[in-house]
Amino acid sequence: MMHGTEHAGRIAVEGVEIPFMRLADGRLMCDFFMFQLFDSEEELAATLQRTRGLLWDAIGATRAVRAGITIRPNIYDINDAELKELIHAVRKLKEMGIYDDFVRRHYAIMTDGSQIHTFPTFLPWHRVFILEFEQALQIVSLGLRLAFWNWAADAAAGKDAPLWQTEGPRTFFGGDGDSTDQRVTTGPCADWRILTQTNSQWLTYRSGHGLLRALGRGEPTLPQPDQLRRVLNVTPYDCPPWYMTSDISRSFRNALEGWGPAAPQLHNQVHVWIGGVMKTEPSPNDPVFFLHHAFVDYVWATWQKLHPLETYQPGRDGPPGQNIDDPMPHLRTPVTPRQTLDTRAMGYEYPDEPLSEMLPRL
Ligand code: CU
Numbered sequence: 041m042m043h044g045t046e047h048a049g050r051i052a053v054e055g056v057e058i059p060f061m062r063l064a065d066g067r068l069m070c071d072f073f074m075f076q077l078f079d080s081e082e083e084l085a086a087t088l089q090r091t092r093g094l095l096w097d098a099i100g101a102t103r104a105v106r107a108g109i110t111i112r113p114n115i116y117d118i119n120d121a122e123l124k125e126l127i128h129a130v131r132k133l134k135e136m137g138i139y140d141d142f143v144r145r146h147y148a149i150m151t152d153g154s155q156i157h158t159f160p161t162f163l164p165w166h167r168v169f170i171l172e173f174e175q176a177l178q179i180v181s182l183g184l185r186l187a188f189w190n191w192a193a194d195a196a197a198g199k200d201a202p203l204w205q206t207e208g209p210r211t212f213f214g215g216d217g218d219s220t221d222q223r224v225t226t227g228p229c230a231d232w233r234i235l236t237q238t239n240s241q242w243l244t245y246r247s248g249h250g251l252l253r254a255l256g257r258g259e260p261t262l263p264q265p266d267q268l269r270r271v272l273n274v275t276p277y278d279c280p281p282w283y284m285t286s287d288i289s290r291s292f293r294n295a296l297e298g299w300g301p302a303a304p305q306l307h308n309q310v311h312v313w314i315g316g317v318m319k320t321e322p323s324p325n326d327p328v329f330f331l332h333h334a335f336v337d338y339v340w341a342t343w344q345k346l347h348p349l350e351t352y353q354p355g356r357d358g359p360p361g362q363n364i365d366d367p368m369p370h371l372r373t374p375v376t377p378r379q380t381l382d383t384r385a386m387g388y389e390y391p392d393e394p395l396s397e398m399l400p401r402l
Pocket residue numbers: 146157166
């Protein structure tokens with residue numbers, strides 16, 4: 041994180057004092073807009089003022105005691121009202137600048153040397169990242185849940201699956217991109233400006249750069265149900281060299297992430313199959329990112345139930361930052377892999393269905 045000559049300050053917005061940090065170069069950073077830097081107190085105050093209603097809800101929500109455990113549903117199982125609420129909340133987060141904070145953080149871990157993808161922390165880091173996104177959705181609408189998209193169940197339908205439909209009674213986050221420029225011109229994100237990499241360091245908004253998808257053009261098929269079945273039987277969690285070169289018959293993490301001789305598989309294959317922004321470092325630009333990673337998380341949670349004697353690895357002898365008690369970077373609070381092993385302790389779980397229900401029949 042930031043270090044050196046920074047110092048803390050406070051800014052009053054409608055009588056509430058909001059803390060911020062002043063960095064060595066004079067710019068300001070506020071916890072509510074992580075990775076968004078402000079040039080002046082006026083600019084920060086104006087942003088806080090613009091989003092104040094939701095900000096106070098957020099402060100209230102973090103103080104509220106969670107009454108129960110959220111069960112994350114299959115995106116196809118939520119009712120029309122909840123789907124509408126989910127889409128509304130995603131759009132609202134985008135409007136508030138909070139959505140793009142997730143895009144920036146994911147971009148940061150892929151470009152600043154943080155070892156998250158291709159390493160053991162791949163699963164725990166994304167588990168916390170999407171939980172933070174779910175909590176952000178709850179800023180807009182208390183009780184809202186993140187949903188997962190079972191891509192293996194949609195492998196046969198491909199781009200004809202309900203998720204990509206743009207007409208009819210139930211539509212989700214828009215359809216395929218244009219056949220020439222990949223622009224997504226349908227659905228609730230059609231008007232979005234997305235964060236695009238303009239040089240090696242910074243993401244900026246470029247006019248004319250909306251959401252991009254190219255379903256099935258980079259990779260002909262989604263992962264098949266039998267690939268999922270196979271990966272669920274792989275143990276242990278990970279193995280040396282704790283990297284993308286780890287043997288996928290002995291590293292559940294590396295197999296599910298989708299490396300190995302036939303890469304891209306599983307998680308990686310889905311990113312490539314969707315294409316467009318999902319193939320880039322700022323992949324959370326596409327809201328389907330969160331549905332995809334919720335399912336990856338569900339697969340890990342299922343693996344944990346199937347293999348109760350296995351746990352996260354490495355324990356102590358792995359690369360720095362990858363051990364079970366090492367804090368992970370670019371999260372709201374430092375979290376270690378050990379602290380992510382029980383989703384119920386984190387406030388959520390997945391439907392407790394038998395595996396045969398979760399996986400489509402062969
Ligand atoms: Cu990622």
